[in-house]
Amino acid sequence: MTSVVDAAIAECLSSPDSKYETIEQIKDAASALHQTHACSLCILRFLQIPFGPVYQDQDTPLYEQLGLSEQSAEPCPVCLGILSHDVARQIAEKYTSQDFDAQQVTLGIEVPKSIYVRHRSMQIFCSANTMTQVHNVVDVKDTLKYLVAQQLANHNVAVVAECDTQIDIAFAHAETARDCQFLADQTNMANSRVAIVAKLTACSDAEFTAHFASPPPLVTTRALVTVSTKRASIFVGGRYLKLERNISQTPFIVEGRRVTEHSVSEIIGNPIQQLTKCDSYNMVGSGREDADVRMLGDGRPFYIECINPRRTRTLDEDICNIERTLSTTNSPVQARRLQVIRAQDTAIIKEGEENKTKHYCALVWFAHELSQEKLAEINDLGKHEIVLEQKTPVRVLHRRAPLTRPRKLLALAIEHIEGRFYRVRIESEAGTYIKEFVHGDLGRTVPSLAGLADSPADIFELDVECVSLDFPPPAI
Structure with a gap:
C-alpha cells in the first residue's frame, strides 16, 4: 500500500504545475492540513495530488507514509464527511438496489452551499501556511464522482459524461446552514450556488476572514445524503x-x-x-x-x-x-x-391529428321510416364532401371552449336494416363529433343526418372501423 502513496507523491512532484519541490515540503503541508482535522481525502485534494489509486486506499497508509497520526472519528470540517469510501459505497448500493439495468450512468451532485465557504476558508489557510496561492485544488464534487465511479465499477456500471440515466446525489447539512449568511447580508444577490461562488470570488481574504474563521470551524455532524435515479422515458x-x-x-x-x-x-x-x-x-x-x-x-x-x-x-x-x-x-x-x-x-x-381520417359505422334510429327516394338523396349527397358547422357539443361544454368548428365528411352512406333502424357509414376528418352529426345536438351541428332525413334521429351504436394513420411506422 505504501508504494501507492509513494507513486502519488512522485507524480505530484514531477508535475509542472506542482508548488512542491521535495517530499519534505509535501509532508509539512500535509501536517498543517492534518491539524485542521481535514480527512485524508481532503488532505490529498489540497495537496493537489491527482486522482489515482491513492484515493482508493484506506486512511492508514497515507497517514503512515506522511508521518501523521490517524485522524479522529469526527466529521471533516472541510467536506462535512461527504468524501468517504463508506458514503460512496452507500450511494452505489442505493443505485443497485433500485434494479436499473443501465450499464452507464451520469452523476448529478448537489452539495451544501457551506462547502464553498469552507473551501475558500481552507484556501486562505493553505496560502497563509505555505506562502503559495492554492488554485488547483481538486474539486469536492469531482472527488466524490471518482469515488462513486470506483464503487459502481464493482457492479459493472460505468460513469460517463452523458447518457439517459442519472443518479442524483444530494447532501444537506443543517449544522452549517448559516455559513453563507454573511455573504447574503452583504448584498442583495440571490443565495444560489452560482451567486455564492461569485461573491466568494469577489471577496478578498481580509474581507472573508473578518466574517468566517480560517481554517474552518469543526462540526459535530456529517452531511446527510439522499440518492435517487432518473432515466429517460x-x-x-x-x-x-x-x-x-x-x-x-x-x-x-x-x-x-x-x-x-x-x-x-x-x-x-x-x-x-x-x-x-x-x-x-x-x-x-x-x-x-x-x-x-x-x-x-x-x-x-x-x-x-x-x-x-x-x-x-x-x-x-x-x-x-x-x-x-x-x-x-x-x-x-x-x-x-x-x-x-x-x-x-x-x-x-x-x-396526424390534422391529416388523419376516420371511418365509422353507426346503428341509427329515425322517428319516421325513410323512403327509398330519401335514402337515394342522402347517398347521392354522401358521394361528395360535406362541410359541417359544429358548435361545441352540449355534452362537452363543461370542458371545451364554446366555439364553432368546420368539419368535413368525406363520404356518407346509409342503408335500411329493418323497421326504423338504419346502418350509416361515415368517413370524416379528425375532430368530427359523429353522434352530434347524427341527431343534430339541438341544432348545434348543421347540416345533420336528422336534418337531411327530415326526421328526428338518434344513434344506438357506434363503431370506429378505421383510423387512417400509418403508425407505428413499418420501418421501426
Whole structure:
C-alpha cells in the first residue's frame, strides 16, 4: 500500500504545475492540513495530488507514509464527511438496489452551499501556511464522482459524461446552514450556488476572514445524503382494438368514483409497466372514442410513455408476448404492432391529428321510416364532401371552449336494416363529433343526418372501423 502513496507523491512532484519541490515540503503541508482535522481525502485534494489509486486506499497508509497520526472519528470540517469510501459505497448500493439495468450512468451532485465557504476558508489557510496561492485544488464534487465511479465499477456500471440515466446525489447539512449568511447580508444577490461562488470570488481574504474563521470551524455532524435515479422515458407504440363497449381509453373517474370498470390504458399499460418496472406511464392515443364506442378494424394508433423505467434492454420479445397474451386470453382490448419506438416517432401521433381520417359505422334510429327516394338523396349527397358547422357539443361544454368548428365528411352512406333502424357509414376528418352529426345536438351541428332525413334521429351504436394513420411506422 505504501508504494501507492509513494507513486502519488512522485507524480505530484514531477508535475509542472506542482508548488512542491521535495517530499519534505509535501509532508509539512500535509501536517498543517492534518491539524485542521481535514480527512485524508481532503488532505490529498489540497495537496493537489491527482486522482489515482491513492484515493482508493484506506486512511492508514497515507497517514503512515506522511508521518501523521490517524485522524479522529469526527466529521471533516472541510467536506462535512461527504468524501468517504463508506458514503460512496452507500450511494452505489442505493443505485443497485433500485434494479436499473443501465450499464452507464451520469452523476448529478448537489452539495451544501457551506462547502464553498469552507473551501475558500481552507484556501486562505493553505496560502497563509505555505506562502503559495492554492488554485488547483481538486474539486469536492469531482472527488466524490471518482469515488462513486470506483464503487459502481464493482457492479459493472460505468460513469460517463452523458447518457439517459442519472443518479442524483444530494447532501444537506443543517449544522452549517448559516455559513453563507454573511455573504447574503452583504448584498442583495440571490443565495444560489452560482451567486455564492461569485461573491466568494469577489471577496478578498481580509474581507472573508473578518466574517468566517480560517481554517474552518469543526462540526459535530456529517452531511446527510439522499440518492435517487432518473432515466429517460421509453416509448411503446402500437394500435389497439376495443372489442366491447363501456371501456374508456384512460381511467374514467368522476368525483372519486370509477364510471367504467376497465380502460384501454390499464389493460395494455399495466403489463408494460410490470415489464419495464417504470414508476408510472402515460397513454397517448391518436384521438379517442367514447367509452360506449368500439374500436375495430386495424385499431387506433397509440403510444405509452414509460416514466423512469428500470428495464429498457432486450424488451422486444416480451413486448410481443404482451400482445400475444391479450389475444389468447380473449381480452376485450387487443393490441397490434406493439413495439418499442423512438421518442421522435411519437410526433407522428400529434402531426396526424390534422391529416388523419376516420371511418365509422353507426346503428341509427329515425322517428319516421325513410323512403327509398330519401335514402337515394342522402347517398347521392354522401358521394361528395360535406362541410359541417359544429358548435361545441352540449355534452362537452363543461370542458371545451364554446366555439364553432368546420368539419368535413368525406363520404356518407346509409342503408335500411329493418323497421326504423338504419346502418350509416361515415368517413370524416379528425375532430368530427359523429353522434352530434347524427341527431343534430339541438341544432348545434348543421347540416345533420336528422336534418337531411327530415326526421328526428338518434344513434344506438357506434363503431370506429378505421383510423387512417400509418403508425407505428413499418420501418421501426
